[in-house]
Amino acid sequence: MKDWRYWLAEQRGTLLALGIFFVMFVIYTSNHPAGFTANVVQTASNKGVLLAFVAMAQTLVVITAGIDLSVGMIFTLTNCLASWLVIGTGIETAFGVVAVLGTGLLCGAINGAIVIYGRLQPIVATIATGAVFFGIALLLRPFPGGSVNEDLADALTGRLFGVVPASLVVLLVVVLVVWVPFSRSVLGRAAYAAGSSEMAAYMSGVPIRRGKFAAYALAGLLASIGGLFLTFFTYTGDAAYASGNTYTLFSIAAVVLGGVSLFGGKGSAIGAIFGALAFRTIGDLLFVFDFDPLWQPLFQGVILLIAVSLGAFALFRVRNRLEWFL
Amino acid sequence: MSETTIGGIANRMPKFIRRADPAVLTAFACIVLLLFVGSLYSRSFLSPEYLLQQLKVASFLGVIATGMMLVILLGQIDLSVPWSVAVGAMMACAAAAYGPAGVALAIPFGIFCGVLIGIVNGIGVAYLRIPSMIITLATNAVAQGLMVVYTGGFSPQDSATGAMRYLATGFAIPGLPNAVIIWALIGAVTVFALTRTGFGRAVYGIGNRERAAYLSGVDTRRVVMIAFAVSGGLSAFGGVLLAGYASKAAQSMGDAYLLPSIAAVVLGGTSILGGRGSYLGTVAGVILITLLQSILSVMQMPEAGRQIIYGVVIVAMLLLYGRAPASR
Numbered sequence: 001m002k003d004w005r006y007w008l009a010e011q012r013g014t015l016l017a018l019g020i021f022f023v024m025f026v027i028y029t030s031n032h033p034a035g036f037t038a039n040v041v042q043t044a045s046n047k048g049v050l051l052a053f054v055a056m057a058q059t060l061v062v063i064t065a066g067i068d069l070s071v072g073m074i075f076t077l078t079n080c081l082a083s084w085l086v087i088g089t090g091i092e093t094a095f096g097v098v099a100v101l102g103t104g105l106l107c108g109a110i111n112g113a114i115v116i117y118g119r120l121q122p123i124v125a126t127i128a129t130g131a132v133f134f135g136i137a138l139l140l141r142p143f144p145g146g147s148v149n150e151d152l153a154d155a156l157t158g159r160l161f162g163v164v165p166a167s168l169v170v171l172l173v174v175v176l177v178v179w180v181p182f183s184r185s186v187l188g189r190a191a192y193a194a195g196s197s198e199m200a201a202y203m204s205g206v207p208i209r210r211g212k213f214a215a216y217a218l219a220g221l222l223a224s225i226g227g228l229f230l231t232f233f234t235y236t237g238d239a240a241y242a243s244g245n246t247y248t249l250f251s252i253a254a255v256v257l258g259g260v261s262l263f264g265g266k267g268s269a270i271g272a273i274f275g276a277l278a279f280r281t282i283g284d285l286l287f288v289f290d291f292d293p294l295w296q297p298l299f300q301g302v303i304l305l306i307a308v309s310l311g312a313f314a315l316f317r318v319r320n321r322l323e324w325f326l
Numbered sequence: 327m328s329e330t331t332i333g334g335i336a337n338r339m340p341k342f343i344r345r346a347d348p349a350v351l352t353a354f355a356c357i358v359l360l361l362f363v364g365s366l367y368s369r370s371f372l373s374p375e376y377l378l379q380q381l382k383v384a385s386f387l388g389v390i391a392t393g394m395m396l397v398i399l400l401g402q403i404d405l406s407v408p409w410s411v412a413v414g415a416m417m418a419c420a421a422a423a424y425g426p427a428g429v430a431l432a433i434p435f436g437i438f439c440g441v442l443i444g445i446v447n448g449i450g451v452a453y454l455r456i457p458s459m460i461i462t463l464a465t466n467a468v469a470q471g472l473m474v475v476y477t478g479g480f481s482p483q484d485s486a487t488g489a490m491r492y493l494a495t496g497f498a499i500p501g502l503p504n505a506v507i508i509w510a511l512i513g514a515v516t517v518f519a520l521t522r523t524g525f526g527r528a529v530y531g532i533g534n535r536e537r538a539a540y541l542s543g544v545d546t547r548r549v550v551m552i553a554f555a556v557s558g559g560l561s562a563f564g565g566v567l568l569a570g571y572a573s574k575a576a577q578s579m580g581d582a583y584l585l586p587s588i589a590a591v592v593l594g595g596t597s598i599l600g601g602r603g604s605y606l607g608t609v610a611g612v613i614l615i616t617l618l619q620s621i622l623s624v625m626q627m628p629e630a631g632r633q634i635i636y637g638v639v640i641v642a643m644l645l646l647y648g649r650a651p652a653s654r
Binding site: 067114118119120121123124125127128129130131132134135136137138139142241242245249252253256262263294295296297298299300301302304305308309 | 403450454456457459460461463464465466467468469470471472474475478578581584585588589592598599628629630631632633634635636637638640641644645649650
């Protein structure tokens with residue numbers, strides 16, 4: 001009898017994010033001129049999935065009580081790389097996809113090595129590596145351009161059986177292949193433990209370094225899947241500084257909305273996915289209500305501000321003032 | 327055995343070197359190295375005019391990094407610098423469009439807007455206990471949204487006032503740019519505040535252990551709030567100076583100041599965990615970063631290469647002396 005209560009308490013953040021997303025999506029589709037059709041769902045899911053991948057990447061790092069301010073730049077870099085490599089015959093395209101994903105993994109591994117083995121603070125280290133990744137992206141694509149295997153792109157951003165958006169299916173597959181095994185493995189538990197209390201985890205003989213390293217490296221991989229999808233979506237590569245920064249920022253917003261604790265050790269990538277979808281839907285609400293698009297950055301900023309301020313409600317439960325200073 | 331030898335050598339050195347932070351010394355050594363590398367590239371690199379020009383460019387970063395240093399000493403970080411800079415510049419230029427009173431109040435108004443951003447940050451960090459990294463990112467996004475709505479997505483057409491241009495490019499003392507004097511004044515006030523006032527002691531105390539500072543009777547929340555407000559105000563003032571330098575404000579003018587300001591503070595030996603660091607180090611860090619940028623542009627490095635070298639150098643220098651102690 002108690003089991004489901006524990007489960008509910010553990011998944012509260014995820015369920016809340018699911019609820020927010022559901023309500024927002026209902027408001028969105030019911031006010032959309034075209035209504036709830038396969039087309040509307042497909043467009044919404046294609047846009048949402050991009051952020052969902054980056055948000056999953058951010059989740060992995062945030063769980064270890066770190067932060068990765070370079071996810072947006074890995075996303076941009078792999079987008080530029082994919083616009084060169086993911087083209088040509090089937091085998092060439094497959095090779096390109098592997099190369100792009102490998103690059104993402106490598107970028108994440110570099111972040112992890114610098115933060116864990118170099119013992120630098122994640123904020124400063126990932127801002128600096130982000131500059132490097134953006135520089136490489138700019139080398140690859142000084143001007144927007146390039147192309148992509150359009151058959152593959154159309155297949156992955158289209159619909160399966162005319163109804164189900166293919167991008168959602170890919171997202172599900174990635175969750176099953178990357179997130180579920182990781183979160184259930186020893187390394188995944190080590191990442192959670194390191195975020196919850198690094199000292200206690202170390203004393204208990206948990207492999208915290210390997211766990212954190214795996215989290216950073218997989219974050220790079222997930223960000224590169226996002227970059228790959230951006231290429232499928234736009235057919236081009238574009239080294240845009242503002243876009244990379246925006247994705248980093250939105251990934252943090254999505255993680256917070258998804259109930260992942262920024263102090264580490266709590267939350268799941270599933271929650272972050274719903275957080276990302278909810279954040280995108282909220283941003284798009286302006287369009288269905290015919291607001292000037294100029295207001296969108298302000299609207300999203302205010303939502304982000306409200307989302308991060310919600311965490312402050314925990315203060316009202318604090319009995320001892322010394323607990324302010326954790 | 328070896329410790330006594332090192333102690334013996336250290337005792338024979340002049341007192342000011344013994345007392346100096348090794349990180350600050352490393353930073354100054356890197357400055358000398360950069361000057362040497364630069365002089366190999368171009369004869370004019372060591373000429374007084376060129377160095378003074380570099381110091382002038384450095385003073386914009388110096389003003390912004392001063393605020394960043396205060397916040398980092400608390401163990402926090404201010405990621406709202408890009409749009410605090412832009413807000414300061416845009417609002418000062420906007421005020422200038424409202425007649426003589428607007429022209430007179432342009433600079434205070436720009437700084438005031440930056441202080442407002444800083445106060446929102448401060449309330450979030452000090453009273454709502456939101457991690458500073460997150461709340462400052464959020465206020466940065468809100469400030470950007472406000473400016474996009476205000477300007478309609480284009481760079482504003484209002485231009486800087488004469489006073490702003492004078493502060494950024496004029497010479498009150500012949501041969502010494504005003505911007506450098508301003509940086510020196512702000513630096514002097516900061517050094518005084520950090521080393522001679524209760525506020526400064528509270529800042530270092532909070533950076534070391536906020537709980538202990540609170541139990542010692544320091545109103546830690548007010549101190550944190552003031553530090554963030556000062557940081558926002560100084561970022562905006564940096565923006566005002568930059569607008570005076572370029573004689574108008576631009577959308578993304580602040581983007582180029584986030585990483586450099588953090589890097590300058592951290593390379594100057596201030597611990598990113600807070601509680602440790604000196605203003606002399608920040609001065610060294612600012613000059614170091616400015617010289618690095620200058621050399622890269624003298625070498626006509628394209629933007630891409632500049633970003634890469636920049637990131638690599640910062641990581642490398644941090645690995646040299648910015649590492650956290652090995653736990654356990």
